[in-house]
Amino acid sequence: xxxxxxxxxxxxxxxxxxxxxxxxxxxxxxxxxxxxxxxxxxxxxxxxxxxxxxxxxxxxxxxxxxxxxxxxxxxxxxxxxxxxxxxxxxxxxxxxxxxxxxxxxxxxxxxxxxxxxxxxxxxxxxxxxxxxxxxxxxxxxxxxxxxxxxxxxxxxxxxxxxxxxxxxxxxxxxxxxxxxxxxxxxxxxxxxxxxxxxxxxxxxxxxxxxxxx
Numbered sequence: 001x002x003x004x005x006x007x008x009x010x011x012x013x014x015x016x017x018x019x020x021x022x023x024x025x026x027x028x029x030x031x032x033x034x035x036x037x038x039x040x041x042x043x044x045x046x047x048x049x050x051x052x053x054x055x056x057x058x059x060x061x062x063x064x065x066x067x068x069x070x071x072x073x074x075x076x077x078x079x080x081x082x083x084x085x086x087x088x089x090x091x092x093x094x095x096x097x098x099x100x101x102x103x104x105x106x107x108x109x110x111x112x113x114x115x116x117x118x119x120x121x122x123x124x125x126x127x128x129x130x131x132x133x134x135x136x137x138x139x140x141x142x143x144x145x146x147x148x149x150x151x152x153x154x155x156x157x158x159x160x161x162x163x164x165x166x167x168x169x170x171x172x173x174x175x176x177x178x179x180x181x182x183x184x185x186x187x188x189x190x191x192x193x194x195x196x197x198x199x200x201x202x203x204x205x206x207x208x209x210x211x212x213x
Contacts, residue, residue, distance in 0.1 A: 006178050007111065010185075012071055014107035018044040019072045021100040022141050023079035024093055029145040033080055039141050040076045043104075044068070046137035051112050051129045055119060098196055101138060101150070106188035109134030109161040110168055110181050123169045130165040131158055134188075154202045156195035164188035 022043035026036035045062050052060040062068040086093050112133025116126040135158050139149040151158045168184035175183075194200070 003178060007114070010107050010181070011111055012067075014104050014111060015044045015068055015071050016075050017100045018104035018108070018137055019075040020079050021097050021104060021138070023076055023083060024097040024100065025141055025145050025147070027083045028093065028097070029147070031145070036080055037073075037076050039144060040072055040079075041069075042144065043137045043141040044072055046140045047108055047133040047135065048112065048137075050136045051116070051133045054132070055116060055121065055125075055129060057115070057119065099193070102189050102192040102196075105134045105138070105157070105161055105192065106164060106185040108137070109165055109188060110185050113165045113168055114177075114181060117169070117172075126169060127162060127165045130168075131161045134158075134161045154204050156191060156200060156202060159202065160188050160191040160195070163191060 019040040022039035022041070023036045025043075026039045029035075031039070045068060049060045049062070052058060083093070086096065109130045111130075113126040113130030116129040117123070121129075135151050139151055142149040164184045164187045167187050168180055171180035171183060
């Protein structure tokens with residue numbers, strides 16, 4: 001029961017942070033209130049929905065538990081009001097978006113992997129499903145707002161999730177499951193924020209110069 005409460009708390013935090021990132025992205029793209037709600041929903045629910053469909057856990061999680069929608073709706077309303085008071089200078093909104101996105105990525109990636117393992121699937125599958133849970137919602141958000149998804153910009157994003165999930169699958173063999181999850185989430189957040197601070201990106205794939213025959 002305590003572990004189930006722990007999972008619920010983490011899931012609600014992840015839902016709130018990604019809903020916040022959806023509203024902030026809507027504000028950056030100058031969308032209306034409905035656009036903000038759509039981005040909040042797809043960002044918070046998209047990754048987990050795709051994961052559940054792929055592993056056959058249907059109906060998907062939020063259709064069985066309306067607390068997710070009950071969390072997203074007030075979060076969206078509060079953020080629509082709050083975003084009017086966030087200064088636009090010096091990239092403050094962008095930094096808040098990055099922080100919220102990093103927290104949501106970390107929590108949902110590990111939660112997605114944990115659910116996959118709980119269903120008896122193998123660790124490599126858990127890594128894939130964890131990454132999908134963490135990044136898919138943000139990808140849909142960025143596509144709907146006509147931005148290049150973070151995962152395709154060369155930023156250390158999906159790779160941070162992969163490292164954290166692999167750490168989780170190893171740590172859970174030696175320490176308490178909840179502690180392993182928290183440590184792995186911390187790893188993802190630290191990697192993401194450090195690479196953002198130092199502007200570290202993955203090498204880009206380029207075709208060789210074709211000027212010469």
